[in-house]
Structure formats: structure tokens, C-alpha cells
Amino acid sequence: MLHIVYGGSASGKSSYAESFAMSLQGEGRLLYIATMYPYKWNTTEIDPETMQRIERHRAMRADKGFDTVECYRHVEHIVAKRQDVLLLECMSNLLANEMYLEPDAEAVGIAGKAEVDTETVGMAGKAGATAEVDTETAGTDSKADSGMSETLSPVSKKIVQALIDLSTRVQELVIVTNDVFSDGGSLTYDESTREYVKNLAEINCALAREAATVTEVVCGIPVIVKKNHPMGK
Amino acid sequence: MILIIGGAYQGKFEYAKANFKEGHQIINNFHKYVRKTMQQGGDPELEAKQLMNKAVLAGNADKLVLVSDEVGSGIVPIDAFEREFREKNGRVNCYLASQAEQVIRVTAGIGTRIK
Numbered sequence: 001m002l003h004i005v006y007g008g009s010a011s012g013k014s015s016y017a018e019s020f021a022m023s024l025q026g027e028g029r030l031l032y033i034a035t036m037y038p039y040k041w042n043t044t045e046i047d048p049e050t051m052q053r054i055e056r057h058r059a060m061r062a063d064k065g066f067d068t069v070e071c072y073r074h075v076e077h078i079v080a081k082r083q084d085v086l087l088l089e090c091m092s093n094l095l096a097n098e099m100y101l102e103p104d105a106e107a108v109g110i111a112g113k114a115e116v117d118t119e120t121v122g123m124a125g126k127a128g129a130t131a132e133v134d135t136e137t138a139g140t141d142s143k144a145d146s147g148m149s150e151t152l153s154p155v156s157k158k159i160v161q162a163l164i165d166l167s168t169r170v171q172e173l174v175i176v177t178n179d180v181f182s183d184g185g186s187l188t189y190d191e192s193t194r195e196y197v198k199n200l201a202e203i204n205c206a207l208a209r210e211a212a213t214v215t216e217v218v219c220g221i222p223v224i225v226k227k228n229h230p231m232g233k
Numbered sequence: 234m235i236l237i238i239g240g241a242y243q244g245k246f247e248y249a250k251a252n253f254k255e256g257h258q259i260i261n262n263f264h265k266y267v268r269k270t271m272q273q274g275g276d277p278e279l280e281a282k283q284l285m286n287k288a289v290l291a292g293n294a295d296k297l298v299l300v301s302d303e304v305g306s307g308i309v310p311i312d313a314f315e316r317e318f319r320e321k322n323g324r325v326n327c328y329l330a331s332q333a334e335q336v337i338r339v340t341a342g343i344g345t346r347i348k
Binding site: 007008009010011012049179180181182183184185189193196197218219220221223 | 236238240303304305306307308309313316319320321322323324326327329330331336338347348
């Protein structure tokens with residue numbers, strides 16, 4: 001099942017999402033899909049502010065039982081087991097990477113490389129990923145083709161389809177996404193940023209439509225905005 | 234303590250005045266205090282904690298109404314100070330919400346109690 005957790009910056013959404021994912025864990029693993037790309041500010045060093053954010057999140061989830069998978073884009077190549085609970089943190093970074101990362105930038109980090117089928121991503125450092133493929137459940141049947149996906153941009157469509165498909169292959173998929181829509185920026189930002197905002201908005205809408213639960217986190221407080229009956233959508 | 238939050242110009246202060254009258258102390262624009270504290274090199278999270286502790290010791294925490302803007306629902310600012318302010322203000326609001334008896338979110342003048 002698919003779950004969406006959204007909120008503004010520093011709203012406490014990550015902390016809530018981690019607890020929520022932990023509460024969903026059954027027989028399988030807890031996988032943390034980390035999408036923040038460690039930008040280098042010169043040729044070798046990672047930008048200190050980026051590193052600080054990564055470290056903050058690492059510390060926050062330490063001892064919570066997550067196995068980290070660093071996947072900056074091409075999330076369609078994540079292979080997980082049917083029983084696993086996945087937490088993807090977060091959509092705003094994934095979209096930025098899909099839109100702006102240089103084509104030759106790495107798609108996966110060191111942590112959890114084995115959980116990404118790097119052979120199909122065309123990456124160096126191939127790991128034993130095929131052992132992780134659950135052939136029985138690796139269906140590609142996607143619900144994203146219905147309805148409003150006609151109006152999605154190509155990058156939005158790619159992300160939405162990949163994540164809806166991933167949600168059908170695992171026990172639970174919790175996606176953390178951002179509310180970036182209330183600063184009037186759709187009127188004033190440059191074209192590229194407006195395109196980013198629009199993509200993130202349509203991704204959120206498309207995923208929320210398919211999700212079993214949608215929760216907005218406000219000052220650390222979860223506000224449930226959608227909750228389907230367990231028997232149907 | 235009662236925390237009233239929401240976007241800019243949503244009628245938070247009016248809501249506070251209309252709903253918390255006798256004996257309540259309303260502090261409006263707490264986010265501006267956060268910002269000013271940062272501009273002066275202080276730690277707004279520490280300031281918020283001290284304010285709460287003082288109110289608890291004085292025995293008037295239940296009469297305290299804090300009104301603050303949510304500022305995190307936009308694109309990451311280019312300016313480093315603005316980025317930090319957005320982050321700190323969010324963390325301060327999370328702290329205040331954790332300490333509050335009630336949290337009310339005001340949107341378009343309408344208050345929704347979320348805690």
C-alpha cells in the first residue's frame with residue numbers, strides 16, 4: 001500500500017514518517033530510500049550544508065531499525081521484497097535530481113547499493129542485485145496510466161509510475177513529500193523553478209489519488225487528510 | 234499554552250482575540266521574535282524554551298496564547314539566512330506545538346483545532 005506524508009520545511013514530517021513506517025513493519029525489513037544527492041561544492045568535498053542535513057537525518061533514524069538505500073534517481077530500479085516496508089525521503093529531492101542532475105552523475109550511493117538493480121541503470125559498481133528480485137511479484141502493472149496521467153509531464157509520469165509500481169511490489173511504501181506551494185512563487189519564480197513546482201504538485205496529486213492514506217504534518221502534528229477503508233480505495 | 238499557527242494574513246490574531254479573552258496573554262507574531270533573535274545572534278529554540286519555563290514557573294502557562302506564522306511551505310530560499318530562518322522557525326513551532334495544550338491552525342480566518 002501507498003502512503004503519503006507531506007508538510008512544509010521543518011514541519012516535523014520526517015520524524016513522523018519514520019515512526020509511521022516503523023508502525024507498519026511486519027515480517028520484512030524497514031528500508032529507508034534516501035534521495036538527497038550529496039552535492040559537491042568543489043571537485044571533492046560535499047557541500048557542508050547538504051552534509052549537515054544528511055547527518056541530521058542519519059542521526060534521527062539511527063537505532064530505528066532502517067536499512068538505508070541511497071537512490072538519487074531511477075527509483076524504478078529499486079528491488080525489495082514483498083514483505084518490506086519502504087520509506088522514501090523525499091520526493092522534492094528525487095524530483096530535483098531527475099530534473100537537474102547531470103546525466104553522468106551517479107544514481108545510487110554506497111549505502112544499500114545491493115537493493116538497486118544497477119545493471120539496468122547502466123551504472124558502474126554492479127552489485128548482487130538480482131538476488132533481491134522477487135520474480136513472483138515483480139509485476140509492472142501500473143495504475144498510473146488512468147485518468148489525469150495524460151496531463152502529467154514526462155518526468156512526473158516517470159516518477160509516479162515507478163512509485164506506484166514499487167508500492168505494488170512491497171508491503172508498504174511511505175513517501176515523504178513537500179508542500180512548496182504557498183509562497184506565491186508560482187507567480188514570481190523563474191521558468192525552471194515554476195516547472196519544478198508544477199511537477200511536484202502534479203506528482204503529489206497523482207500519488208495522493210492512489211494512496212491509502214495521506215497525512216499532512218503541521219508543527220509535528222499529523223493531520224489525516226485521507227484514509228481509505230481497509231477493504232477498498 | 235495555546236498555539237495558533239497558519240500562513241500569513243490568515244486571521245490568526247483576530248481568531249486569538251475573539252476566542253481567548255479574559256485573563257489570556259496573547260503574544261502575536263512569534264515568528265518575528267524568532268527572526269529578530271537570529272539576527273542578533275541568539276538561539277530562538279533556547280529562547281522559546283526559556284519563555285515556556287518562565288510561564289510554567291509563574292503558573293500562567295495555561296493563559297498564554299502564542300500566535301506564529303508557518304513559513305515553510307515554499308521553495309528553499311537562495312539566501313542562507315532565509316534558509317536558516319525557515320528551518321529554525323519550523324523547529325520552534327514544532328517545539329511550541331509539543332508543549333501546547335491546544336494547537337489551532339487558522340486558514341482563511343477559520344480555525345481548526347489539530348491538538
